[in-house]
Structure formats: C-alpha cells, structure tokens
Amino acid sequence: MAGLPTPHPLIDQLPAVYLEQDFLQRFLAALDDVLAPVLLTIDNLPAHLDPRSAPDDFLDWLARWVAAEPHEDSPTEVRRAAVRGAVTRHARRGTVGGLAEALRLETGTEPEIVESGGTAWSTGPGTPLPGGGPPWVTVRVRVRVSGSGGSTGGGGAGRVVDRVRLEELIGAEVPAHVGFTLELLPPDVLPPDGEGGGER
Numbered sequence: 001m002a003g004l005p006t007p008h009p010l011i012d013q014l015p016a017v018y019l020e021q022d023f024l025q026r027f028l029a030a031l032d033d034v035l036a037p038v039l040l041t042i043d044n045l046p047a048h049l050d051p052r053s054a055p056d057d058f059l060d061w062l063a064r065w066v067a068a069e070p071h072e073d074s075p076t077e078v079r080r081a082a083v084r085g086a087v088t089r090h091a092r093r094g095t096v097g098g099l100a101e102a103l104r105l106e107t108g109t110e111p112e113i114v115e116s117g118g119t120a121w122s123t124g125p126g127t128p129l130p131g132g133g134p135p136w137v138t139v140r141v142r143v144r145v146s147g148s149g150g151s152t153g154g155g156g157a158g159r160v161v162d163r164v165r166l167e168e169l170i171g172a173e174v175p176a177h178v179g180f181t182l183e184l185l186p187p188d189v190l191p192p193d194g195e196g197g198g199e200r
Contacts, residue, residue: 006036051083099173112140135178142187
C-alpha cells in the first residue's frame, strides 16, 4: 500500500525540538508507511465487521464466523445478504419459513413449499396428530436452469440457478429425517397437478 497516508504521523508526536532533524523525519516517515495500513484498518474496523461494507476477503471470514458460507460463485450482494441475515436464519432453520428464506436468497424468487407435517394445539388429551404419511417436503421453484438439465427458456424471474446447488441447499435446510422433492418450473408456467420432479 505504497503512498497510503497515515492518520497519525509519528513526527507530530515528538517535542518541537526534534522537528527540524532531517534524519528523524525520514526515519519516522518510513515507519509511518509501515504503520499506515494497520492504523487505517483499526480505525475502520466497524466497517470491516459490517457485511454491507466489508471487503470481499473479509466478508468470507465473517461468513465463517456466523456459519453462513454461501456458494463461492454467488454474487457479492447475495453473499453479503447471507452473512447479514445469518443469525435470524439460524433461529428458523428446519422450518418452512427458514427453507423459504434460504431459497429466496439463492434464487431471487418466491418458492412454493408443501409439507406433509403440521402443527396443532388442544386443551384435551387424545387429539389426533396433524399431518400424515412419511415426513416429506415438496419444493417448487420458478427459475431458469443452468447446466446439463437444460434451460427452461423464457425471460423471467430470479437468477439462473443450478439444480444440484438447490438440492444441496434444501438437503442442508430440511431436518435430517425429512425427504424432499424439488420441482423446477419455468417462470411463467403454473405447476401441473400430480407431477413431480426428482426425489432425494
């Protein structure tokens, strides 16, 4: 970082009697060049710790701090949003809301999620349990697909996504005992009744 100005020149910290010594001025100027990046980093530490303004390499470090490491190919704004909302998403992980939020962040579109489970409350014993069948989640996302799966065509909503990445994301977000079906639909087509995508 040659030429980076120091916010606190060392020569200014000395008594006036030393200010006229040429050797001392040059010696301290060399130290200022070494210390300037350190002092400026410390002065800007709040900006480094804020995912909205952190440098890219520091952002990756912040992502590891909060256990929110988006895919390395994700756009910078997606990575920043992933780090910024990590704590809130961790509290909702394993829920439909948490899964929907993770998919919105990855695809830029609103997913449709149907689950086999449910919740209920009762003031008396013997109330039937909600939901039915084996635990399962069906996820429908309207996106443009990249890779070997081919493109769904059309203009449309959200970013171009990779099916394998979405399956990895869903597998990490749903509880371990819950299976899922992922259906990728063109942005402008409604899901057909009774048709599904690949199962995991």
